Amino acid sequence: MSWFAALRHTGRAGLRWERAYTDPKRAVRGALAVALVVFPVLALGGAREATSAAMGAFIAGTATFQRSFRPRPTLAVAAGVGLGVSTFLGYLAVGVPGMFPLLLAAWSFAAGLAWALGPTAGVVAANTVTVMLVVVQLPVSVPTAVDHALLCALGGGVQALVIAVWPIRNWGAQRDALADAYAELAHYARRLRHDPHATIDPEPLMQARHAAALTPWQERRRPPELHGLRAVAERIRPALAAIADPEIGAAAEGPERDRAREVLAGAAQLLDALARAIRSGEPLDYPKSTPAALAPPGPPVLRGPAQRAARRLTTQLSRASGALDRGRETPLTGPVTGPDGGLRRPGLAAMAPVAVRTAWRQVRLGTPVLHHAVRLAGVVTAAYLLARLTGLHHSYWAAMTAAMVIRPDFGQTYSRGVARVAGTVVGVLLATAVVELGRPDQWVSCALAVVCIGGAYLTLKTGYAVTTTCISAYVVFLLDLLPGSALHTAWERVLMTLLGGAVALLAYALFPTWETARLPERTAEWIAAVGRYAAAVLAGYGDPAGRDPHTVRSALLEAREARADFLQAREKAAAEPVALAAHSPQLTRTQLGRVREALGYLSRVALLMEAHLPPEEAEPVSGATGFGERLARATAAAGAAVLTGAPVDFAGLRAAHRAWEESELPATDPELAFSHRGSEQQDVVRSGCRLLLNALGELERALKRPQEAKASAAG
Known part of the structure; x- marks a missing residue:
C-alpha cells in the first residue's frame, strides 16, 4: 500500500462514526458521576479544585469504557489513583526549573511500557500524561498540590461508587x-x-478463556450459570x-x-x-x-x-x-459434573508487582513495547519543549495532543492523528463561540462540561473524531472557570493541536514500528506452535496411561495465541505503506494467505485426533510418541527456514513416516476398520498422520519461493 493510500485509509477510519456502538445508559451514568463530583467541589472549594476533580472523574470514567474483564469499579479506582499520583508529582516538578520536562519524559516512558499489560492499561496510562499536563497549569503551592491530587483520586472513587450503586448489565462483558x-x-x-x-x-474461545479468569471479588459474585x-x-x-x-x-x-x-x-x-x-x-x-x-x-x-x-x-x-436450566426436565438432561478448575486473576493489590514484572520484561532491545515507550517519551517531551519556545500560555496542548495521538501501530496513530486534529479544531471553535457569545457563569460552564462529557462517553466506541470534539469542548468549558480571553485561548489551542499532531505523525514516520517486518517471525511461531500441538496429541496415543491432559491443553492454547498474533500482525500490516518484500524477500501476501490455509488444515487434523484420544487403559500405539517428536522438530525447522530464507522441506519426515508405518502400523482391511476395539486407535493414528503429512505438503508448497516453484515445474 502506498503512503497516499495508507493515509487516506487511516484518515477515513479516524473520522468514521458508527451509531450502533453507542451505550446511552453507561454514558449517562458516567456523566452523572462527574456531576456529583464537580458541582459540590465547585461550591466548596472553587474553580481550580473543581477542575482537578472533574479531570479525575472524567478519565476514571473513560477507563471503565475500555474492553476489560476486570470489575468496572476496580478500573475506576485504579485510574483515579494513577491520576492522583501523576498530578502530585507534576505539581512538585513544575516549580523546579528544568525538572518538569524530565518528569514528563519519564512518566511518558512508563506509560508506553504500560502497553505490555494490554490496551486498557496503555490507554489509561496515556490519559494520566494528558491530565498531568492540564492540571499542573493551575498555580498552586505544594501543600495544596496534595489537595488537587486527592481530588483527582476522589473523582475515580466517585465513579466507582456510582458504578456499584447503579449497575448496568453486570457481568455483561463475560x-x-x-x-x-x-x-x-x-x-x-x-x-x-x-x-x-x-x-x-478460535478467537471467541480465547476471549471466553480470558473472561473466565476471575479476581477473588468476582469469584464470590459470579452468577451460577x-x-x-x-x-x-x-x-x-x-x-x-x-x-x-x-x-x-x-x-x-x-x-x-x-x-x-x-x-x-x-x-x-x-x-x-x-x-x-x-x-x-x-x-x-x-x-x-x-x-x-x-x-x-x-x-x-x-x-x-x-x-x-x-x-x-x-x-x-x-x-x-x-x-x-436446572429446573426444567428435558430429554437431554443427564449427569452434571463440577468444573475441572477455575482460572484465577490477581486482584488490584496483587496486580501491582505482576504489572511491574511484566513491563520490566519488555525493557530489552528489539521489543515493540520498548520502541513505543521510547518514541512516546521523545515525542511528548519534544512537543512540550517546541511549544514552550512559542511563548504561548496554552502551549501544553501540543504535548497533550501528541500523547493522545501516538499509539504502538501505524493505523491507530495516523487515524487518531487525523481525527484528533479535526475534532479538536471543531470542538474548540464551537465551545469558544458558546463561551464568547453566551458569557456563561461558572455553574453553567460546569453544566455544559458535564453535557460534553456525556457526549464523549456516548461516542467513545463509535468514532474518535466525534469523541475528540466533545472532549475538546469539555476542556474549554472547564478552563472557562478560570480567568482568560476565550478567543485568544481558542487560537492558541488550535495552533498547539496542529503542532502536537504534526510532531507525533512525523515522529512515527521517522521511527516506525512496522508490523510488516514481524510477519515472518509471527509465521514461524505459528508453524512451530501447531507442530508442538500435533506432537502433544500423538504423545497421548503413544502413552495413554502416562498422558497429562494439561500438556495437550497448553499446546493448544499456545497454537491459538500464535495464530491470533499472526492474524493481528497481518491485519495491521495490510494498512502500512511498506512492502512485505522489503522485509521478507521469501514471502509474499499471497503466500501468507496460503500458509494460513495450510496451518488451518494442520490444526484441524490435530483437533480431530485430539477428539479420539484413548482412555488411560487403552493399548499404546507403538512409535506415535517418537513420530510426534520428529514432527515437532520438523515444524520448528520449517519456522527457522521462514526466518532465514532457506527452503522448507519435509522429505525427511515423510521418509520417517513410511518406515514407521511399514514396521509399526500394519495395514488393515478397510471393511473391518473400527470393528475391533484393539485396532481403533491404530486406525485413527494411521489416518490422522496421513492427513498431517498432506497438510505439511500444503505448507511446503505455500512457502516455496517463486524461483523454487519454477525449478520444480521445469523439472
Whole structure:
C-alpha cells in the first residue's frame, strides 16, 4: 500500500462514526458521576479544585469504557489513583526549573511500557500524561498540590461508587464473551454440515478463556450459570469436528453422513439457544425438534469413532443446558459434573508487582513495547519543549495532543492523528463561540462540561473524531472557570493541536514500528506452535496411561495465541505503506494467505485426533510418541527456514513416516476398520498422520519461493 493510500485509509477510519456502538445508559451514568463530583467541589472549594476533580472523574470514567474483564469499579479506582499520583508529582516538578520536562519524559516512558499489560492499561496510562499536563497549569503551592491530587483520586472513587450503586448489565462483558464462543460453535456446526473440513475461528474461545479468569471479588459474585460453561464449550469443539470428518468420523456418503448432518443441525440449534440464554440471562429456549435430532429413537446409525463422538457431544450439550436450566426436565438432561478448575486473576493489590514484572520484561532491545515507550517519551517531551519556545500560555496542548495521538501501530496513530486534529479544531471553535457569545457563569460552564462529557462517553466506541470534539469542548468549558480571553485561548489551542499532531505523525514516520517486518517471525511461531500441538496429541496415543491432559491443553492454547498474533500482525500490516518484500524477500501476501490455509488444515487434523484420544487403559500405539517428536522438530525447522530464507522441506519426515508405518502400523482391511476395539486407535493414528503429512505438503508448497516453484515445474 502506498503512503497516499495508507493515509487516506487511516484518515477515513479516524473520522468514521458508527451509531450502533453507542451505550446511552453507561454514558449517562458516567456523566452523572462527574456531576456529583464537580458541582459540590465547585461550591466548596472553587474553580481550580473543581477542575482537578472533574479531570479525575472524567478519565476514571473513560477507563471503565475500555474492553476489560476486570470489575468496572476496580478500573475506576485504579485510574483515579494513577491520576492522583501523576498530578502530585507534576505539581512538585513544575516549580523546579528544568525538572518538569524530565518528569514528563519519564512518566511518558512508563506509560508506553504500560502497553505490555494490554490496551486498557496503555490507554489509561496515556490519559494520566494528558491530565498531568492540564492540571499542573493551575498555580498552586505544594501543600495544596496534595489537595488537587486527592481530588483527582476522589473523582475515580466517585465513579466507582456510582458504578456499584447503579449497575448496568453486570457481568455483561463475560456473558458476551461466553455467548460469542457458543455462537461460534453453532456456526461451526452448520459449516461442518456442508464442508466436513471447515475450520473454527478460535478467537471467541480465547476471549471466553480470558473472561473466565476471575479476581477473588468476582469469584464470590459470579452468577451460577457462568460457572463451568467455558470448559464444556472446549469439549464440544472437538466432538463436532470428529462427527463430521469423513476420514475419521462419519462416512462421506450414505446413511451415516445423513445422520451426521442431522446431529450437527440439532447441535447448532441448541448451541444458538445456549448463546442467547447466556447473553440475556433468560431461561433456555430451543425448538422442539432439537432433542429428536440429537438423540433419535431406534438403533444407532453412526458407528465407531463417529458414534462415540456423538455420545460425547450430547453429554456435553446436556451439561451446558443443565447449567442454564436446572429446573426444567428435558430429554437431554443427564449427569452434571463440577468444573475441572477455575482460572484465577490477581486482584488490584496483587496486580501491582505482576504489572511491574511484566513491563520490566519488555525493557530489552528489539521489543515493540520498548520502541513505543521510547518514541512516546521523545515525542511528548519534544512537543512540550517546541511549544514552550512559542511563548504561548496554552502551549501544553501540543504535548497533550501528541500523547493522545501516538499509539504502538501505524493505523491507530495516523487515524487518531487525523481525527484528533479535526475534532479538536471543531470542538474548540464551537465551545469558544458558546463561551464568547453566551458569557456563561461558572455553574453553567460546569453544566455544559458535564453535557460534553456525556457526549464523549456516548461516542467513545463509535468514532474518535466525534469523541475528540466533545472532549475538546469539555476542556474549554472547564478552563472557562478560570480567568482568560476565550478567543485568544481558542487560537492558541488550535495552533498547539496542529503542532502536537504534526510532531507525533512525523515522529512515527521517522521511527516506525512496522508490523510488516514481524510477519515472518509471527509465521514461524505459528508453524512451530501447531507442530508442538500435533506432537502433544500423538504423545497421548503413544502413552495413554502416562498422558497429562494439561500438556495437550497448553499446546493448544499456545497454537491459538500464535495464530491470533499472526492474524493481528497481518491485519495491521495490510494498512502500512511498506512492502512485505522489503522485509521478507521469501514471502509474499499471497503466500501468507496460503500458509494460513495450510496451518488451518494442520490444526484441524490435530483437533480431530485430539477428539479420539484413548482412555488411560487403552493399548499404546507403538512409535506415535517418537513420530510426534520428529514432527515437532520438523515444524520448528520449517519456522527457522521462514526466518532465514532457506527452503522448507519435509522429505525427511515423510521418509520417517513410511518406515514407521511399514514396521509399526500394519495395514488393515478397510471393511473391518473400527470393528475391533484393539485396532481403533491404530486406525485413527494411521489416518490422522496421513492427513498431517498432506497438510505439511500444503505448507511446503505455500512457502516455496517463486524461483523454487519454477525449478520444480521445469523439472
